[in-house]
Amino acid sequence: MGSQEQLNVCLIGSGGVGTIAAVVLEKAGTKVTAVLRSKYAVVSEKGWDLESVDHGNVKGWKPTRVVSTVTDAATEDGKPIKYDFVVVSMKQLPDLYSIVEIIRPVITPSHTAIVLIQNGIDIELPIIEAFPTNPLMSSVSIIGSKTVGDNTIVQIGTDNSTIGPHFHECGGRSREEQLATTKEFIRLYNLGMKDAPKKPVCTLTEDMPVARWHKVLWNGTFNTICAINGMDVGQVCRSEGRDKLLIPMMKEIWNTARAAGVDLPESAIQAQAFRVPDNSTFRPSMLIDVDYGRPMELEVILGSVLKRAEQTSTPAPITKTIYELLKMRKWEMQQAALVDKGNL
Ligand SMILES: NC(=O)C1=CN([C@@H]2O[C@H](COP(=O)(O)OP(=O)(O)OC[C@H]3O[C@@H](n4cnc5c(N)ncnc54)[C@H](OP(=O)(O)O)[C@@H]3O)[C@@H](O)[C@H]2O)C=CC1
Numbered sequence: 001m002g003s004q005e006q007l008n009v010c011l012i013g014s015g016g017v018g019t020i021a022a023v024v025l026e027k028a029g030t031k032v033t034a035v036l037r038s039k040y041a042v043v044s045e046k047g048w049d050l051e052s053v054d055h056g057n058v059k060g061w062k063p064t065r066v067v068s069t070v071t072d073a074a075t076e077d078g079k080p081i082k083y084d085f086v087v088v089s090m091k092q093l094p095d096l097y098s099i100v101e102i103i104r105p106v107i108t109p110s111h112t113a114i115v116l117i118q119n120g121i122d123i124e125l126p127i128i129e130a131f132p133t134n135p136l137m138s139s140v141s142i143i144g145s146k147t148v149g150d151n152t153i154v155q156i157g158t159d160n161s162t163i164g165p166h167f168h169e170c171g172g173r174s175r176e177e178q179l180a181t182t183k184e185f186i187r188l189y190n191l192g193m194k195d196a197p198k199k200p201v202c203t204l205t206e207d208m209p210v211a212r213w214h215k216v217l218w219n220g221t222f223n224t225i226c227a228i229n230g231m232d233v234g235q236v237c238r239s240e241g242r243d244k245l246l247i248p249m250m251k252e253i254w255n256t257a258r259a260a261g262v263d264l265p266e267s268a269i270q271a272q273a274f275r276v277p278d279n280s281t282f283r284p285s286m287l288i289d290v291d292y293g294r295p296m297e298l299e300v301i302l303g304s305v306l307k308r309a310e311q312t313s314t315p316a317p318i319t320k321t322i323y324e325l326l327k328m329r330k331w332e333m334q335q336a337a338l339v340d341k342g343n344l
């Protein structure tokens with residue numbers, strides 16, 4: 001990657017998180033090609049209306065290039081594009097689609113660095129297997145951003161994220177080289193956020209598994225319990241549910257992490273359980289998915305935890321129960337969608 005030339009970024013998954021990342025990366029001077037699916041027509045015509053705590057209210061914002069398929073993103077004026085970074089911020093739904101196959105057309109072996117801005121555990125494994133010569137990093141993001149209506153992105157939380165490489169064979173690249181690629185992405189991200197009022201930050205971690213398990217303590221419990229009950233985070237906190245259900249479930253996930261070789265401090269449980277104020281009206285992304293009748297990221301948030309629990313013989317009865325209840329909820333939502341389409 002030459003530092004003098006404009007870097008090429010392809011964004012796949014231009015929703016709440018991805019569109020804000022595109023804004024940031026364009027502000028940092030990169031050329032972003034965004035692949036849009038359902039919003040292609042409206043965004044090509046009108047752009048995005050942003051209501052963002054970091055970037056203000058902006059009407060009609062567009063990245064440099066908007067395309068409707070990943071295949072279209074792979075070329076420009078008939079010539080193949082060598083992307084420096086491919087940012088993936090689609091939902092992680094391995095039971096519905098393969099991210100590997102979706103992104104394959106824009107990955108140049110040994111060159112493109114892949115950046116996953118997504119929730120979940122073990123999401124890096126299929127990417128490493130499919131693209132063994134490409135640098136890979138992921139981001140755990142605390143943002144609070146969603147698509148509203150046709151073309152509006154509402155971002156209510158400052159864009160704070162922790163990014164780290166997933167070290168692997170990487171076509172013979174050393175650990176230092178893989179780290180350098182991640183540092184370059186972080187440099188760009190912080191550059192793109194430098195004028196934001198609340199000083200959001202993108203920080204480096206060299207231990208991504210710890211960061212991801214730390215985050216799944218929160219997502220695995222708050223997202224799922226809020227989604228089952230249709231309650232916001234504050235309601236869960238003010239109810240007895242936090243003590244009776246959420247914290248014991250968090251302990252199971254913490255124990256599973258430990259058994260899987262990821263040592264989280266014991267204080268992480270209290271810190272995560274009490275991180276958000278009790279009067280919060282925050283709706284986690286899984287609850288928003290239920291609100292909109294969209295698929296939930298259940299497999300990468302709880303399914304992967306349960307797989308690790310099984311492999312390590314770690315008891316996780318609450319986690320298993322919540323998982324099965326959500327699978328029922330998912331089934332019910334799928335049935336409702338079939339009825340809507342007149343297929344039942
Ligand atoms: N929202 C948040 O505040 C946070 C989210 N996260 C995580 O970030 C990730 C992204 O979440 P979020 O931004 O909320 O998700 P959204 O549902 O808002 O956005 C996902 C986007 O991916 C697009 N997409 C899906 N499949 C394809 C495809 N095949 N080709 C092109 N685009 C596709 C969707 O397009 P279409 O409109 O066509 O369906 C949609 O625009 C998730 O893993 C989430 O858990 C993490 C922290 C906070």
Ligand SMILES: CC(C)(CO)C(=O)C(=O)O
Pocket residue numbers: 119141142143144145157219223283284285286
């Ligand atoms: C951190 C948080 C709560 C929102 O930024 C999230 O990960 C989610 O809603 O899934």
